[in-house]
Amino acid sequence: MTNRFRVRVFSALLALAGVAATVVPVRAQDGDPSFWFAGTRLIFAHAVPYDGDVAVSVQDPGLQRLLARLGATLSFAPEERYIVITAADRRTIAFALGSTQYTAGGVTSHAAFAPYLDGNQAILPLYALAHALYVEPVPGSGEMILQPQIGALDVRSDARRTVFVIRGATQLAYIKRIDTPEHVELAFSGVASTLTGVRRVGDATVDVESGGTAKNPSTVITFDAPHGAHHDFTIPASPFEVSVVFTGIGTADVATAPASSAPPPAPAAAAQAPATMPPGVAPPPPPLLGGTSSSDASAAASSSGSPMPADASVAPAAPAIVTGVAFAPDGGGLDVRVTVSGSANYDWHRLADLRWYVDIQNATLTDAGRDDHPDLPAVESVRVRQIASPAGGPVVRIALTMRGEKRIDVIPAADGFTIEATDVDDVAAVRTGAGRIGSAAVDPASIAIAPVPTATPAAGALAAPPGWKFAPPVSGSHIIVLDPGHGGDDVGTAHNGLVEKYVTIDIARRLRTLLVAQGWTVLMTRDSDIDPHNPAIIAQFEADGKPNPSDRAYLQTRCDVANNVNARLFISIHVNYSDSPAVNGTTFYWYKPQDRLLATTLEHAVIPVTGTNDMGPVHENLYVTRHTTMPAVLVETAFISNPHDAALLHTPAFLQNMAIGIAAGVKAYAGAPPLQASQAAQ
Amino acid sequence: MQAVRVIVLALVLVVAAAASWWFFGQRSEQPATVAVYYTKLDGTTVVPWRVSLGPARDPRSVAFYAAVQTVAGPPAGVEAVRFPAGTRVLSTDLDDGTAVVDLSSAVGAKVEGSFTESAEFKALVYTLTALPGISAVRVHVGGATVATLPGGHLELDEPLSRQSF
Numbered sequence: 001m002t003n004r005f006r007v008r009v010f011s012a013l014l015a016l017a018g019v020a021a022t023v024v025p026v027r028a029q030d031g032d033p034s035f036w037f038a039g040t041r042l043i044f045a046h047a048v049p050y051d052g053d054v055a056v057s058v059q060d061p062g063l064q065r066l067l068a069r070l071g072a073t074l075s076f077a078p079e080e081r082y083i084v085i086t087a088a089d090r091r092t093i094a095f096a097l098g099s100t101q102y103t104a105g106g107v108t109s110h111a112a113f114a115p116y117l118d119g120n121q122a123i124l125p126l127y128a129l130a131h132a133l134y135v136e137p138v139p140g141s142g143e144m145i146l147q148p149q150i151g152a153l154d155v156r157s158d159a160r161r162t163v164f165v166i167r168g169a170t171q172l173a174y175i176k177r178i179d180t181p182e183h184v185e186l187a188f189s190g191v192a193s194t195l196t197g198v199r200r201v202g203d204a205t206v207d208v209e210s211g212g213t214a215k216n217p218s219t220v221i222t223f224d225a226p227h228g229a230h231h232d233f234t235i236p237a238s239p240f241e242v243s244v245v246f247t248g249i250g251t252a253d254v255a256t257a258p259a260s261s262a263p264p265p266a267p268a269a270a271a272q273a274p275a276t277m278p279p280g281v282a283p284p285p286p287p288l289l290g291g292t293s294s295s296d297a298s299a300a301a302s303s304s305g306s307p308m309p310a311d312a313s314v315a316p317a318a319p320a321i322v323t324g325v326a327f328a329p330d331g332g333g334l335d336v337r338v339t340v341s342g343s344a345n346y347d348w349h350r351l352a353d354l355r356w357y358v359d360i361q362n363a364t365l366t367d368a369g370r371d372d373h374p375d376l377p378a379v380e381s382v383r384v385r386q387i388a389s390p391a392g393g394p395v396v397r398i399a400l401t402m403r404g405e406k407r408i409d410v411i412p413a414a415d416g417f418t419i420e421a422t423d424v425d426d427v428a429a430v431r432t433g434a435g436r437i438g439s440a441a442v443d444p445a446s447i448a449i450a451p452v453p454t455a456t457p458a459a460g461a462l463a464a465p466p467g468w469k470f471a472p473p474v475s476g477s478h479i480i481v482l483d484p485g486h487g488g489d490d491v492g493t494a495h496n497g498l499v500e501k502y503v504t505i506d507i508a509r510r511l512r513t514l515l516v517a518q519g520w521t522v523l524m525t526r527d528s529d530i531d532p533h534n535p536a537i538i539a540q541f542e543a544d545g546k547p548n549p550s551d552r553a554y555l556q557t558r559c560d561v562a563n564n565v566n567a568r569l570f571i572s573i574h575v576n577y578s579d580s581p582a583v584n585g586t587t588f589y590w591y592k593p594q595d596r597l598l599a600t601t602l603e604h605a606v607i608p609v610t611g612t613n614d615m616g617p618v619h620e621n622l623y624v625t626r627h628t629t630m631p632a633v634l635v636e637t638a639f640i641s642n643p644h645d646a647a648l649l650h651t652p653a654f655l656q657n658m659a660i661g662i663a664a665g666v667k668a669y670a671g672a673p674p675l676q677a678s679q680a681a682q
Numbered sequence: 683m684q685a686v687r688v689i690v691l692a693l694v695l696v697v698a699a700a701a702s703w704w705f706f707g708q709r710s711e712q713p714a715t716v717a718v719y720y721t722k723l724d725g726t727t728v729v730p731w732r733v734s735l736g737p738a739r740d741p742r743s744v745a746f747y748a749a750v751q752t753v754a755g756p757p758a759g760v761e762a763v764r765f766p767a768g769t770r771v772l773s774t775d776l777d778d779g780t781a782v783v784d785l786s787s788a789v790g791a792k793v794e795g796s797f798t799e800s801a802e803f804k805a806l807v808y809t810l811t812a813l814p815g816i817s818a819v820r821v822h823v824g825g826a827t828v829a830t831l832p833g834g835h836l837e838l839d840e841p842l843s844r845q846s847f
């Protein structure tokens with residue numbers, strides 16, 4: 001009897017175990033894995049394999065320890081949707097609950113699963129986060145190794161020197177195996193690299209080799225420069241970086257010679273002639289990069305005479321400003337008059353699908369972009385957009401969609417050019433050309449152009465990322481967008497002899513000057529007395545059934561100036577008001593979690609300079625901070641309704657101090673503008 | 683003897699049930715006062731004060747009454763950020779936990795800074811979300827949904843909750 005009972009109990013337990021094995025969720029099937037990271041074992045309280053990644057809580061001690069080792073900080077509040085991680089190199093990594101899409105330094109990627117809430121804890125995909133922080137999972141014997149990587153090698157050149165910045169996941173330890181003026185070999189211990197291969201930078205080469213074991217990787221980076229070149233090491237911005245500066249290796253047009261395991265090089269992106277080129281000096285004849293169709297290539301050669309360095313890196317120069325784009329119907333065609341302040345190169349391309357566009361390189365658009373659909377026999381639509389070049393520089397693109405193969409002429413002028421889109425058929429039209437605007441005019445024939453692409457992204461879209469990279473793309477991350485509040489018919493608030501729209505643009509222009517001096521590229525949502533709006537956005541909102549589409553479009557247009565170029569920061573300038581004259585001070589409004597640190601940093605920088613009453617950072621559901629995709633803050637600089645503040649706002653010195661304070665805050669928050677990756681390798 | 687005991691026990695239970703019904707029935711009615719919030723001149727601190735309710739106690743009427751009191755503001759002499767003069771509550775409706783408040787167009791007649799806009803609507807949201815069953819407030823102006831007030835900053839075409847501030 002007893003034996004029969006035991007057998008029955010045992011059988012029941014077996015059955016229960018079988019049932020349990022079938023109903024336990026997939027995520028728990030493999031049990032908690034163990035991890036090895038940089039010489040230590042990481043203990044996670046609960047790490048569960050899930051859909052090819054590993055689910056971990058943001059509060060897991062193992063994750064906290066990993067982030068601390070990587071110099072990263074994580075921000076999440078239970079009522080918020082976003083999980084924001086700031087990496088050691090100041091990149092922002094943002095996950096959103098319920099979305100597999102995440103961004104790292106402005107680059108969008110997809111995780112294996114969407115972060116989700118478990119109680120009050122957010123659960124993140126560990127491998128996706130690690131990848132964003134330059135850490136790659138490598139299977140080991142019975143455990144997973146989280147292997148630190150050298151994840152970025154940024155290159156920036158000007159006429160004198162080329163700066164290489166090596167960025168690692170962890171603090172970089174290296175020895176100099178070879179250190180002669182032309183030859184440097186750095187051996188890094190404890191880090192692997194996904195950037196293996198040989199690249200040519202100007203007349204030099206950079207070779208990245210990775211070896212060692214999974215637990216103890218090593219990477220050797222070798223710089224070979226021609227005779228006469230020399231190098232120096234500069235103080236890096238953080239222990240996670242190493243900076244090497246070479247002089248005498250020529251312009252750093254990056255050619256790629258990928259290792260066999262690396263993807264092939266991408267076609268060259270749009271050309272950008274050096275803006276700092278002396279008058280009358282043609283660019284050096286660099287190698288032709290990338291592939292193109294024969295007809296395009298021949299067209300390019302016939303129109304320009306010589307090839308152009310693809311993505312030629314140039315010293316940061318003040319962008320030219322496109323001050324006006326005016327349309328004038330001419331017969332069945334259209335004249336587009338483009339006026340430009342400053343010097344800039346432009347290149348134009350005719351595509352096979354009746355589209356034609358001109359890119360004005362290193363130029364900013366004072367007004368918001370526009371879409372027009374003129375009712376003309378020759379022209380279907382015209383778009384004007386601020387976009388970013390593959391290297392992240394600002395580009396103004398004017399794109400026409402024609403109703404047939406029509407003749408289009410570009411007529412240069414001292415302050416710009418005119419596009420004459422005619423109603424004359426021209427099936428053998430020239431397909432590409434280039435020119436230069438400004439006092440240092442050169443023969444357009446001497447300004448070569450890149451091979452024309454056979455297709456181009458729609459105007460307004462960022463250029464397609466290159467096929468492989470030296471560093472993660474940093475499109476637009478050196479761009480800051482300033483938003484002077486109100487404008488045009490929307491005067492803002494007006495009291496004590498002041499009108500808000502004039503005060504805000506005064507401060508914004510002062511701030512722009514200071515930020516450009518720091519090396520940032522600055523775009524303004526408006527640079528004149530207008531309230532920018534984009535008819536296309538109104539049309540889109542109407543199509544979507546949004547209420548009050550025009551009201552919303554005015555503010556969305558401002559947000560899109562920053563969103564379209566993936567700007568690093570968005571700062572809106574305003575003046576505050578209260579019915580009570582006693583209320584005074586400066587307020588820093590934020591909405592998204594990633595805004596908060598920027599608001600606090602600006603507060604700490606501005607208040608000591610301006611001496612205004614500190615109203616502090618305030619969380620608020622303001623449109624422009626909510627609908628921008630990067631850290632954004634709306635600064636209410638002072639109260640126009642308070643006699644003391646109003647007196648300050650009347651004073652140019654105060655406006656300048658406000659700009660100085662905000663610029664200092666930007667520097668404290670974002671540091672120096674990132675080096676622009678001159679070419680990338682994936 | 684046992685039958686008497688049963689009868690007595692039954693009577694006691696009936697009396698207890700009646701007392702409970704009377705006591706808790708009274709407590710479940712709407713309170714005689716309602717908390718109405720205003721925002722102090724620092725622009726962020728909200729302060730409740732209580733006002734007496736009118737005779738109507740249904741949730742929609744209570745919400746309307748509370749909204750009216752919020753827009754009217756605290757007694758004169760209290761330092762508070764106030765809605766623009768002439769602002770009226772045209773109607774209040776309840777929609778699945780969201781109070782829909784229609785304000786007269788006077789609320790946007792004058793362009794104000796973020797400070798005033800924020801303080802005004804923070805008080806309104808805190809007042810209405812203090813009522814049972816209301817977690818968010820949708821603002822209409824003159825019967826229509828608006829993205830913001832004219833020349834305004836605060837996004838109004840999505841429901842506002844306490845987490846919005």
